[in-house]
Amino acid sequence: MKTVPTEPARDSQTCGYQLSTNGWDSRETYCGEPKAVGLCYCRPYYDWVAADTEDGTARMPPGNAIGTGNG
Structure with a gap:
């Protein structure tokens, strides 16, 4: 999985x-x-966050x- 050291812009596709x-x-x-x-995160993190709601x-x-x- 690719990571970045700074928070991406909120309006980005990252x-x-x-x-x-x-x-x-x-x-x-x-x-x-x-x-x-159609999601606000990549699929793995969307699923992980959604599972906790x-x-x-x-x-x-x-x-x-x-x-x-x-x-």
Whole structure:
């Protein structure tokens, strides 16, 4: 899985799920995979977040892009 060291822009087509927060090496890591079509994260992270919600869907704040399939 591709990762990036900085949070992607909220309107980008990069997943951006935060994988670590200022760990022992004081770095943050985010998922760098493309968002899944119609979803706010890549498929693995969408499924993981949705599994932990009451209605089985993941949500993000307004202004966050939804995957279009256009990278």
